Amino acid sequence: MTTTFQAIVPTLERQAIELPSWAFGNSGTRFKVFGTPGTPRTPQEKIADAAKVHELTGLAPAVALHVPWDAVDDFAALGAHADGLGVRLGTINSNTFQDADYKFGSLTHVDAAVRRKAIDHHLRCIEIMHETGSTDLKIWLADGTNYPGQGSLRSRQDRLADSLAEIYAALGEHQRLVLEYKFFEPAFYHTDVPDWGTSFVQVSALGDRAFTCLDTGHHAPGTNIEFIVMQLLRLGKLGSFDFNSRFYADDDLIVGAADPFQLFRILHEVVAGGGLDEGSPVRFMLDQCHNVEEKIPAQIRSVLNVQEMTARALLVDRAALATAQQEHDVLGANDVLMDAFHTDVRPALAEWRAARGLPADPLRAYAESGHQRLLAEQRTGGAQAGWGA
Numbered sequence: 001m002t003t004t005f006q007a008i009v010p011t012l013e014r015q016a017i018e019l020p021s022w023a024f025g026n027s028g029t030r031f032k033v034f035g036t037p038g039t040p041r042t043p044q045e046k047i048a049d050a051a052k053v054h055e056l057t058g059l060a061p062a063v064a065l066h067v068p069w070d071a072v073d074d075f076a077a078l079g080a081h082a083d084g085l086g087v088r089l090g091t092i093n094s095n096t097f098q099d100a101d102y103k104f105g106s107l108t109h110v111d112a113a114v115r116r117k118a119i120d121h122h123l124r125c126i127e128i129m130h131e132t133g134s135t136d137l138k139i140w141l142a143d144g145t146n147y148p149g150q151g152s153l154r155s156r157q158d159r160l161a162d163s164l165a166e167i168y169a170a171l172g173e174h175q176r177l178v179l180e181y182k183f184f185e186p187a188f189y190h191t192d193v194p195d196w197g198t199s200f201v202q203v204s205a206l207g208d209r210a211f212t213c214l215d216t217g218h219h220a221p222g223t224n225i226e227f228i229v230m231q232l233l234r235l236g237k238l239g240s241f242d243f244n245s246r247f248y249a250d251d252d253l254i255v256g257a258a259d260p261f262q263l264f265r266i267l268h269e270v271v272a273g274g275g276l277d278e279g280s281p282v283r284f285m286l287d288q289c290h291n292v293e294e295k296i297p298a299q300i301r302s303v304l305n306v307q308e309m310t311a312r313a314l315l316v317d318r319a320a321l322a323t324a325q326q327e328h329d330v331l332g333a334n335d336v337l338m339d340a341f342h343t344d345v346r347p348a349l350a351e352w353r354a355a356r357g358l359p360a361d362p363l364r365a366y367a368e369s370g371h372q373r374l375l376a377e378q379r380t381g382g383a384q385a386g387w388g389a
């Protein structure tokens with residue numbers, strides 16, 4: 001291995017992973033939402049929990065909000081609250097899937113009045129972005145149908161394009177739109193933005209400040225996600241990641257928990273495609289919902305997992321890999337990748353953290369701090385995350 005840990009430190013120093021506010025609320029399945037003591041009751045408390053993750057890891061300087069799950073009267077004041085805690089407000093996620101009017105779609109709906117309402121919701125999100133200084137509007141649509149013939153696939157796509165164009169036109173100069181895709185759920189026959197290709201087609205029609213968001217849990221089992229990462233980077237349209245992991249469907253589990261090797265392969269393509277270079281358009285975010293585990297340690301575990309796999313991906317000996325590929329050295333090329341994947345970077349990262357005044361072991365520091373106990377005593381009647389709320 002010719003790349004040293006020292007050589008990758010400048011890139012690691014730049015790494016920032018945005019946390020979703022909804023990860024800190026109680027969430028669950030359609031069977032049961034189990035409460036966890038100490039769960040935040042307000043957006044302010046969710047931000048405080050996210051700030052704790054940043055304080056212990058130095059990795060998570062921003063918190064993504066979900067509108068209207070994070071409803072406050074004064075978003076500028078919420079931004080000031082975040083600043084005071086050492087973090088900032090990040091991506092604004094819109095929500096067009098819980099209002100009864102959206103039963104048959106939102107931005108794709110056949111009825112112009114419903115489309116108007118959904119577009120107006122996004123225009124309100126853009127106003128909020130101006131108040132919070134957020135740069136990204138993330139759109140994930142639940143739109144789709146359950147049965148063949150239920151809707152016109154093509155007309156829905158045309159209406160989506162028109163709705164997105166109106167939203168895009170309202171963006172400020174420094175704001176971006178990222179369109180997330182998901183192959184099914186809650187619609188089961190078709191989803192209006194099911195795959196990266198559809199997202200790519202739609203955002204390409206909008207302009208330079210529209211990108212695709214890749215949620216790692218939103219693909220059919222067996223999909224080669226790192227190939228999609230490579231392709232979107234190659235096309236300059238990878239705007240952001242929603243990291244999480246899954247065993248079956250959109251499980252939203254701790255990133256790197258189900259398939260650490262896949263996370264490594266994804267980050268290898270990110271590094272190879274310049275996604276971690278200065279000025280790269282790629283933003284990193286978690287999109288997780290913790291059902292039974294404590295939320296703050298779960299987010300700490302997740303950002304550390306992303307950092308560990310990033311370090312391993314950065315350690316890939318790219319010159320040796322290029323030579324092996326050129327020479328059709330199949331096993332040699334694979335060895336170069338696997339050498340990096342099998343490198344235990346945890347001791348070096350712990351040392352590096354300590355040198356920056358961070359706890360060498362953030363999870364242990366959190367457990368020993370007694371913070372969770374304190375939260376459980378202080379907070380009663382914690383709020384549920386948006387799902388099922």
Ligand code: PSV
Pocket residue numbers: 093140180182215242250287
């Ligand atoms: C629904 O699948 C989802 O998990 C999407 O991934 C969004 O990013 C998230 O909810 C928040 O709206």
Ligand code: MN
Pocket residue numbers: 140180215242287
């Ligand atoms: Mn997502």
Ligand code: MN
Pocket residue numbers: 215217218250287
């Ligand atoms: Mn999802």
